[in-house]
Amino acid sequence: MKQRFVLFTAFLFLLSSILIACEGTKKEDKNTDKAESEYGIESLRIATGGTGGTYYPIGGNLAKLITDSTGVETNAITSEASVENLKLLEEGDAQLAFTQSDIANFAIEGTHMFEGDKVTKLQALGTLYPEAIQIVTTKEAEIHSVADLKGKIVSIGSEQSGTKTNAEQILEVYGMSIDDVNTRHLSFDDSTTALQDGTIDAAFLTSGTPTGAIEGLKATKDIVIINLEDDKLEQLINKYPYYQKDTIPAGTYDSVENVHTAAVQAMLVVHSDISEALVYEVTKLLFESTDKLGHPKGTFITADKALDGTAFDIHPGAMRYFKEKGISTE
Known part of the structure; x- marks a missing residue:
């Protein structure tokens, strides 16, 4: 008798599970039909x-x-x-x-x-x-301006990113090209990991602020985000009007002061x-x-x-x- 009761209970549990699953499928099908x-x-x-x-x-x-x-x-x-x-x-x-x-x-x-x-x-x-062009480095790298990037190892973004074009155009107004830096094509996460490891000196990241990858880096390193001088910003905007001036406010990243840069x-x-x-x-x-x-x-x-x-x-x-x-x- 006890065995029959256990089997009956198991049957009811199985039946209810099937009904719930069917109900879920019907609901999903209904949503799909509605969307279609x-x-x-x-x-x-x-x-x-x-x-x-x-x-x-x-x-x-x-x-x-x-x-x-x-x-x-x-x-x-x-x-x-x-x-x-x-x-x-x-x-x-x-x-x-x-x-x-x-x-x-x-x-x-x-x-x-x-x-x-x-x-x-x-x-x-x-x-x-606005997406700010953030040129990120570490204090120990002793890079203070775009001009200091010459000869350095710099990530300019993934091959299929807009960041790469931004990097090329900013280097251009400083009288340089990507041939003047040792380029790496890294994602945001890979760029900040490489900065943390010291395998690159700086990285271009075009993104809305605060950017998660930079926040992660800031937790382990003293960072610097390079300012663009006003005359260079003017040159950049005059040649490529889709840029605008932008300021990353102090405190966006802990202990980093106002940063003047360009944005798209x-x-x-x-x-x-x-x-x-x-x-x-x-x-x-x-x-x-x-x-x-x-x-x-x-x-x-x-x-x-x-x-x-x-x-x-x-x-x-x-x-x-x-x-x-x-x-x-x-």
């Missing part, structure tokens, strides 16, 4: 950057917001950032992507690293926040084939949930400034949102 019928797509991929930058944490939180709100399963993927992201978008391997505004313009025009490889499926969702705009772009309805929802989520993006740069993300520096077509879904908010799209 309303938005014409079941899943999205957001191309971000390395885990030590700013794109990745913001992209991860945005992906969760999109999944929870629309039912479209959304994932943030790591990458080498701007250049690779736009190539992923063009190839259909990502539907949303973070990028520097200057790199997006190169992609649309088919210039610089996109020479003969123009990106045609790219539309803007909006600009987000971070922006979110979208594949032109994504439906107007879905891009509208993503745009609304982004600009009305900045407190849920999990990064201090969220305070810079506002719809009022989202079209500043956008020099190419805005996706119709984003356009609809801005018009509803009374924001000029001219």
Whole structure:
């Protein structure tokens, strides 16, 4: 009798587990069907950057917001950032992507690293926040200006990143090229690890501040972020107007004083084939949930400034949102 009772109890447990699993599958299928019928797509991929930058944490939180709100399963993927992201978008391997505004313009025009490889499926969702060019070194390296980088071992960012182009252009206004430094093509995390180990002398990192990789380095090393002199900033902006002056405020990194540098705009772009309805929802989520993006740069993300520096077509879904908010799209 006791054995029958145990078997009956086990049967009930198994049956309830199957029913719960079936219910979960039905719910998942229902969400998938809803996403497919309303938005014409079941899943999205957001191309971000390395885990030590700013794109990745913001992209991860945005992906969760999109999944929870629309039912479209959304994932943030790591990458080498701007250049690779736009190539992923063009190839259909990502539907949303973070990028520097200057790199997006190169992609649309088919210039610089996109020479003969123009990106045609790219539309803007909006600009987000300034990305400071941070030239990071350690106190023991005794590097005090860009001019001191000559002959040093310097990471200029991954091969497929906008940071590399920023480094080349800043060195240019100082009368140098990347041939004047011993270059390494490292991600943000790898750059700061190499600085910690002493295997490089300095690194260029273009990112929203505070940057996680630099915060990690600061915990173990006394760091220096190099100032750009005002006359060099003027030369840079005159030659490449997509740059702007920027100041990294004292205290952004513990014990580091104000740093005067250049910045480009971070922006979110979208594949032109994504439906107007879905891009509208993503745009609304982004600009009305900045407190849920999990990064201090969220305070810079506002719809009022989202079209500043956008020099190419805005996706119709984003356009609809801005018009509803009374924001000029001219």
